[in-house]
Amino acid sequence: MSETSGVMEHVTCLGCGCACDDIAVAVRDGYIVEARHACPLGAAWFGDGRVPAEARMDGAPCTMDAALDAAAATLTSARRALVYLALDISCETQRAAVAIADVLQGCVDGVSSSTVAGGILAAQRRGRVGATLGEIRNRADCIVFWGTDPATRYPRYTSRYAPDPAGLFVPNGRRGRVVVAVDIGASRGPADADTRLAIAADVELDVIAALRATLAGHSAAGGARDPRAAELARVLAAAHYAVIVYDAEPGAAQPASPLGRSEALTALGQQLNATIRAAITPLRGGGNRLGAEAVLAWQTGFPMTVDFSRGYPRYRPDDNAPDLVRSGAVDAVLVIGAAPAGDGALPAGDARRIVIGPRASSALPAPHIAIDTGVAGIHESGLAFRMDDIPLALRAPLPGPPVAADVVRSLGARVRAQRTAHA
Ligand code: SF4
Known part of the structure; x- marks a missing residue:
């Protein structure tokens, strides 16, 4: 030109x-x-x-x-x-x-x-459970949108990376992937998810703890199993390559990411990697x-x-x-x-x-x-x-x-x- x-x-x-x-x-x-x-x-x-x-x-x-x-x-x-x-x-x-x-x-x-200081410090303490967007596109067969729908702030995420496009090991694209929306308070996941779970914002970290306990074969704090944790554990355990996507920089108009979310999800990802491949991927601004x-x-x-x-x-x-x-x-x-x-x-x-x-x-x-x-x-x-x-x-x-x-x-x-x- x-x-x-x-x-x-x-x-x-x-x-x-x-x-x-x-x-x-x-x-x-x-x-x-x-x-x-x-x-x-x-x-x-x-x-x-x-x-x-x-x-x-x-x-x-x-x-x-x-x-x-x-x-x-x-x-x-x-x-x-x-x-x-x-x-x-x-x-x-x-x-x-x-x-x-x-x-x-x-x-x-x-x-x-x-x-994202909380997430950076958590990664320095605990490590990361990451994946490139190319890996996610080519391999992920289960995508969990954790309190976020990328459509507004990351509009081409779903069409370029996941869940829509066909990948090397997911040749059927969206039809070959399970999509889970975890709605946290007013922060909702994608409308077309296959499975939808709702969590009150003030118990989010408790549900992650219950999910980890369920995956480990225990009930949280010795109590009854949380039905949301049990359902999510079932979906994740059935995956080959699960990805949990959350918005690390939701902007002033959205509820802020709670302190501790990044670290709790990282711990969950590390635990999942004992039996499947899992990645925790934050959405970041431009x-x-x-x-x-x-x-x-x-x-x-x-x-x-x-x-x-x-x-x-x-x-x-x-x-x-x-x-x-x-x-x-x-x-x-x-x-x-x-x-x-x-x-x-x-x-x-x-x-x-x-x-x-x-x-x-x-x-x-x-x-x-x-x-x-x-x-x-x-x-x-x-x-x-x-x-x-x-x-x-x-x-x-x-x-x-x-x-x-x-x-x-x-x-x-x-x-x-x-x-x-x-x-
Ligand atoms: S990088 Fe640009 S074109 Fe791509 S989703 Fe973000 S704003 Fe849209």
């Missing part, structure tokens, strides 16, 4: 964690006119591809160099700086951002500490938030809430980014990426704020320094991670504003130069 018109195939959508990489993006006269195969959520994420391309200081337009010099001065003179990995940036950009936090001996965090966890883990050893104040990385899971801003523990904040709405949004606070990323110039609250960049996957290529931790290459169908990774590297060079000059 030319820079202004044509169709680019195999573009990856970061509208949700499914990261569908089969999107054909049609561009006419420099605008996106169609994102073929994308669901409505994905089409909205691509939009027409128009984003602002400005640099601003205290609300007034300025040059990129002036904004970068001022940003470096703000960060190097800060008592304690926070680097926040927001959304719609590539792993290359995240990596450059982590390097700045390291040089500044500041803190670095991403969206995950506000949304914008390459798993990329931030991966980059932080490979650069520092920890997937979130990292503190470099002693000159080496330390894990601080009790000090997430919103808390650091709210408490005044940091006096400068560098947000890299598109600020999330709802969970993971940073409170206003008193710290001086620099935002580098897509639509930075219209971010709220208004940053002291803003530099617009392109959106990873629309204007920028690079690497991003799907909800099952699979890395995918991004193809950029449009040229756009400055590339985020280049801008952040340029800021990093200025920060290093200023630190050296003041040493």
